[in-house]
Amino acid sequence: MAITMTKGQVGLTGNTAVAYAMKQINPDVCAAYPITPSTGIIEDFSGYVADGAVDTELITVESEHSAMSACIGAAAAGARVMTATSSQGLALMWEMLYIASGMRLPIILTDVNRALSAPINIHCDHSDSMGARDSGWIQLYSETVQEAYDNIFLAVRVAEHPRVLLPVMVCLDGFITSHAIENISLIDDAEVKQFVGEYKAAQHLLDTDNPITYGAMSLPENYIEFKHEQSKAMAGSKEAVLDVSREFGKKFGRDYGLFETYRLEDAETAIVILNSAAGTTKVAVDALRKQGMKVGLLRPRLFRPFPFNEIAAALKHVKVLGVLDRADSMSGFGGPLFNEVRSALYDLDARPKTVGRIYGLGGRDYKLKDAVAVFGELDRIRETGKIDTLTKYITL
C-alpha cells in the first residue's frame, strides 16, 4: 500500500502501520522470515527497501531462528535492528530470544499474535508472546493500529535507553489488528527522526580500536551476577517506559502509561484484558454503566516487566475482578495474566476476589455478549461473596 500522507488521518492496517513506522525509523538492519499474519509488515518493508526509501540492509534468511541470529549479529556489530514474526516463527526464535536479551542487545521485534500449533491455526491468541514472557524481552501490548504504530517508536527509545539496553517485543492481535484498517494519525518523518534519534551502541564488534568478544562463556564464578544485572535492568525498564511515554505524550498528544484504565475509578467489578479485546470490553462497560452497573476495565500495556505495584494500586478498590487470558499457560491454574494480576494483589490488605477466564483461543470471537456475561458473573460473585469456579474457559 502506497502511503503519501504524513499528516492527519490515514486508513492503515496494523501491519502497514508497523511497516511504515519501521520505514520512518530507517533501521540499519532488518532480518526476517515472513509468516502469517505478520507477513504484511515485511512485505511492505521490503518494498521500501527495494524503492530505496530506506537505507536498511534487508537480510532474507531461511528460518526465524536464522532471522533472530542475524539480528543478534547485526546488533552486536552496533546496528539498530528490527524484525517481525508470529506464532511458530517466534517459537523457532526461542533459543535466540534469550541470547538477544542476555547480550543486552536492543533489538525491536513486532509479534503479530497468533496461536501456536497443534492443531495448526493461523488466527489470534497470545500463546506465542506469552510463551516468550520469561525470555528477558520487554513486552508492550497494543489495542489498536494507532497504538501498535506508536509503540514501535516507544520501543526503540526504551530498548536503547542507557539504563535498559534490552530487546523489546511489540505485540498486536493477528488479523483483528494486523489486517483491519483503522484511521490513524501519522507522525512527521522529521519528528520521528528527532524522537528516536541516532543509535550509537556503547560497545560493538566493528570498533576495532576496542576489540571485544560477544557470546563468551560464563561459569559459576559470574553467570549469576550477569543474570542479576539483567534482572535489575528489566525491573528498572518500567521507569524508562514511563519517561519515554511521557515525552511521547507531550510531543504527539497520545499519552500511554504502563496500562490503561477505563471507567475504573468507582468500579465495583472490573475486567483485566490485553490488546484488541479491550475495545469490545469497553463497549460492554458503557452499555452496563447505562444500566447502572459500576463496571470498569484495566488493560495492561506493559506485560514485561509486569507493573505489580501500580496495577495493585489501580485495582485495590474493586470488589470482584475477572482476568481474561487469550492464552493458557497449561499450569492447571488459569492463564498467565490471571496469575500475574492475582499475585500483584496478594500484598493488599483487602484484595478483590479474582477469577480467571480463558477466551478466544485460536481466533475464536470474543463478542459483546461474552464481556457482558463475564460482568454478570462477577456481579453475582459480588452479591453472594462466593466463587463457584476460580478458572475456566469461556467463548467455548
Add this chain to the structure above:
Amino acid sequence: MEEKKDNNLPLGGVIPKGGTAHDYSTGGWRKLRPVLDKGKCTNCLICWVMCPDSAIITEDGKMIGFDMEHCKGCGICAAECPDKVKAIKMEEEAG
C-alpha cells in the same frame, strides 16, 4: 571454585578487551600431563602447530617445554608428534 563478587561486570557478558584467555588458567583441568624426551625431539614444531591451547613453549625455533598454566592435558601433541620420533608421553598427574 573461587567466587568473584564483581559488581562492575561488562554489559551483556562481553569480554571488553583482547588477549584475556591468557589470564584464564586451564591447567587445572589436566588429568594427564605431557612429558618431553628432549633427546628424541627433532624440533619439527608440529606439536606447536597442533596444540589447541598454545601451550608449547619455543625458544629460537626450538621446542623447549610446556606452559603448564594452560596445558589442559588433551594429548594432541603426543599423538601428533611424528611416529618415528614420539618424543612426548602422557603421564598421570600426581594426586
